[in-house]
Amino acid sequence: MSVKLETNHLVDKIDYASYQEAVNKVSAIIESKSGAGNDYLGWLDYPVSYDQEEFARIQKAGQYIRDNFEVLVVCGIGGSYLGARAGLEALKGLRPNDKLEIIFMGQTFSSDYIYETLEYLKNKKFAINVISKSGTTTETAISFRLLKEMLEAKVGKEEARKAIFATTDKEKGALRELSTKEGYETFVLRGDIGGRYSVLTAVGMLPFAAAGLDIVSMMKGAQDAYLKLKETNIEENLAYKYAVTRDYFFRHNKPVEMFVTYEPRLVQLGEWFKQLFGESEGKEHKGLLPDSCTFSTDLHSLGQYIQDGSPIMFETILFIDRPNHKVEIPFDEADLDGLNYLAGKELGFVNEKAFEGTLDAHVNTGKVNNIVLHVEQLKEYQLGYLFYFFMKTCAMSAYLLELNPFNQPGVEVYKKNMFHLLGKKGY
Numbered sequence: 265m266s267v268k269l270e271t272n273h274l275v276d277k278i279d280y281a282s283y284q285e286a287v288n289k290v291s292a293i294i295e296s297k298s299g300a301g302n303d304y305l306g307w308l309d310y311p312v313s314y315d316q317e318e319f320a321r322i323q324k325a326g327q328y329i330r331d332n333f334e335v336l337v338v339c340g341i342g343g344s345y346l347g348a349r350a351g352l353e354a355l356k357g358l359r360p361n362d363k364l365e366i367i368f369m370g371q372t373f374s375s376d377y378i379y380e381t382l383e384y385l386k387n388k389k390f391a392i393n394v395i396s397k398s399g400t401t402t403e404t405a406i407s408f409r410l411l412k413e414m415l416e417a418k419v420g421k422e423e424a425r426k427a428i429f430a431t432t433d434k435e436k437g438a439l440r441e442l443s444t445k446e447g448y449e450t451f452v453l454r455g456d457i458g459g460r461y462s463v464l465t466a467v468g469m470l471p472f473a474a475a476g477l478d479i480v481s482m483m484k485g486a487q488d489a490y491l492k493l494k495e496t497n498i499e500e501n502l503a504y505k506y507a508v509t510r511d512y513f514f515r516h517n518k519p520v521e522m523f524v525t526y527e528p529r530l531v532q533l534g535e536w537f538k539q540l541f542g543e544s545e546g547k548e549h550k551g552l553l554p555d556s557c558t559f560s561t562d563l564h565s566l567g568q569y570i571q572d573g574s575p576i577m578f579e580t581i582l583f584i585d586r587p588n589h590k591v592e593i594p595f596d597e598a599d600l601d602g603l604n605y606l607a608g609k610e611l612g613f614v615n616e617k618a619f620e621g622t623l624d625a626h627v628n629t630g631k632v633n634n635i636v637l638h639v640e641q642l643k644e645y646q647l648g649y650l651f652y653f654f655m656k657t658c659a660m661s662a663y664l665l666e667l668n669p670f671n672q673p674g675v676e677v678y679k680k681n682m683f684h685l686l687g688k689k690g691y
């Protein structure tokens with residue numbers, strides 16, 4: 265099994281059996297695609313229903329980008345950005361030193377960020393993967409306009425055309441129209457899959473393939489999760505058990521979920537997690553506030569609050585049991601730093617003891633409820649499994665709160681105001 269879930273570190277004792285009936289009902293709604301937002305459940309069986317011809321094209325295009333460019337700029341925001349970034353950092357690390365560098369644009373209006381990125385690209389041979397389902401997202405559209413203009417000026421329209429890859433809706437939207445007109449190679453973000461549930465589609469898979477990651481193995485992980493997490497029994501289906509735990513805390517005065525990892529390369533997974541749960545559940549004045557921390561780094565900042573502050577949260581720890589790389593602490597003759605008691609020990613061991621010590625402190629002294637998710641080692645397969653695991657958890661969790669997990673009516677308000685202030689026609 266790829267993910268192990270421990271509930272024995274909870275301070276509260278949850279009567280899981282009492283949730284079984286509610287879980288059965290929601291599970292039937294999910295599997296029969298009959299609940300609110302049911303036209304956005306395409307992600308549910310995507311690991312077995314995805315377009316294999318397109319998957320092969322993704323592999324080919326990924327290799328082409330790898331072989332022909334120095335930099336790939338992934339241009340997107342929200343669900344069209346976070347999953348790709350999370351996966352790349354989780355699997356390639358923070359200093360990949362690869363033959364292809366992958367950077368991001370389209371996720372901000374910051375002129376400083378955009379200026380710096382364009383300056384950086386001036387002397388690079390770069391390709392663009394523009395990702396937007398609607399094709400009208402302003403952050404992405406502005407960045408893409410700038411990137412396209414720069415690339416065309418640099419290499420000419422014909423070469424630019426071969427360096428631009430668009431991931432968008434199959435038929436409609438501004439980006440689809442533009443791609444058809446310009447002749448870009450395109451990949452599909454299906455109409456029945458919302459952005460934050462799209463990481464296993466071309467949205468994530470093309471950047472992953474370009475990074476040289478094994479997307480077959482990632483999809484296999486998602487397939488195994490798909491099969492395993494159909495189970496209705498809470499004790500067997502860990503996504504449902506986790507969803508029930510989240511629901512219990514929402515209803516028992518713990519409105520904040522702190523998602524914790526012990527790996528800096530998982531910071532962006534925390535960002536993806538926050539979007540998935542925050543945008544799916546933050547509605548009708550309900551939903552847990554998802555937050556995230558990286559320990560031990562943040563034990564020296566928010567750790568104090570978690571241990572002793574307002575008792576508003578529970579923690580979900582994602583712990584990777586086996587790091588991909590080993591680093592041994594050296595012996596030092598003088599031992600002025602007093603570290604010789606650790607000489608010969610691996611940093612993985614130290615990280616694990618920090619985890620165990622913190623768990624004990626937070627649970628037994630701080631009385632903070634902790635759920636622990638263990639993953640033995642984080643490779644493509646396990647990450648594919650995890651992505652699916654969290655999406656399935658989120659669907660169950662939002663439906664338990666009687667919410668539509670797949671819309672985001674709240675984010676339209678700021679857009680309307682902004683368009684009005686910018687003088688867009690019709691606002």
Ligand code: PA5
Pocket residue numbers: 341342343344395396397398399400401404458459460461543672
């Ligand atoms: O999860 C979502 O649906 C959103 O975060 C979208 O992904 C985001 O707003 C970007 O939308 P689009 O892909 O249409 O540019």
